[in-house]
Amino acid sequence: MFSIGDFARLGRVSVRMLRHYDALGLLRPARVDPATGYRSYDAAQLARLNRLIALKDLGLSLEQVGRILDEKVGTEELHGMLRLRRAELAAHVAEETARLARVEARLRMIETEGVMSTDVVIKSVPAVRLAELSATAESYESDKISPVIQPLYEELCKRLDAAGLAITGPAVAYYEQAPDGVRVHAGAPVNADPGGAYEFDLVDLPGAEQAATLIHHGPMDNADASFQRLARWIEENGYRSTGLAREVYLRYGQGAPETWVTELQETVTR
Incomplete structure (x- = not known):
């Protein structure tokens, strides 16, 4: 048998906690x-201690733990409960990590407030024929857009391959306000007959005489600051947005994310 101190050491708990459980x-x-x-204590009691600690770490109250222990939950069932809890905790960590990234992005935007952008270029934007797939996102927030647009592009590439069509330039995304959120359009330029039968939409995206453009470096998940810099430049230079915005992915999805390049385009008028 083991003294309470030795049993606590072997079970990796405190003596105080063992007295509390008693x-x-x-x-x-x-x-x-x-x-x-x-x-x-007997060494055999370590098995009950292990189950007690595991169930407590699942978030159960000690009263609930006691009921489960008295019902003699089997090893396989306990493993299943632990695996489920592990998945829940991993999801929570991922959610909090994403929340932290959004907070850091907002802090960067706050830090750049009042700083004049000098890298915005006004230019004309040509019309382009796009093969596209569309879906609705909950809002314009990056963490709502990304889970929608990424699968759209994956599926679009598969359908273009099946149709025997090649992408002729950088991919283009644009957005429209919808009653239930934001309509996300994931497009790629193609040379295709508008009369053909395809498993995607074929859209002629009109050009624009004037667009305020800004080059964003890195993934679009952290593009919020770039969008706001563009918005401030438009207002400070006497332009007015017409509400038609595009993202042109000049280099995206390959290599290190910090090397990705996207041109943000906002059509404007005076």
């Missing part, structure tokens, strides 16, 4: 010396 009836000592009150 008081709650969750893990009684194998023996209590009637004269001294010293608690002693």
Whole structure:
């Protein structure tokens, strides 16, 4: 048998915690010396301690843990509960990591407020024929757009290959406000007969005489600051947006993300 101190060391818990579990009836000592009150534990009790700690780490209350232990949950069932909890915790960590990235992006935008952009170029934008697929995102937030647009491009590439069509230039994305969110259009320029039967839409995207353009470096997940720099430049230089914006992916999806290049285009007028 083991003293309470040795049992705590072997079980990787504190003596105080073992006394607490004893008081709650969750893990009684194998023996209590009637004269001294010293608690002693059997090695076999480590199995119950392991289950107790695992269930507590699942987020269950100690009362719930006690009921489950008394019902003698099997090893396989306990493993299943732990795997489920692990998946939930991983999802929570991913969500909080994404939240932190959004906070950092907003901080960068705040830090650049009042700084004049000097890298915006006004130019004409040519019309382009696009093969495209569309879907609706909940909002314009990056973490809402990315999960929608990325699968669209993957599927579009598959359908273009099946149709025997080659992409003739940088991919182009554009957006429209929809009653239930934002309509996301994922397009790629092609030389295709508009009368053909395809498993994608064929759209002639009109050109524009004037567009304020800005080169964004890196993935679009952190493009919010670039969009706001472009918006400030448009206003500060006496232009007015016509509400037609495009993203032209000059170099995207290959190599290190920090090397990706996207041209942001906002059609404008005075």
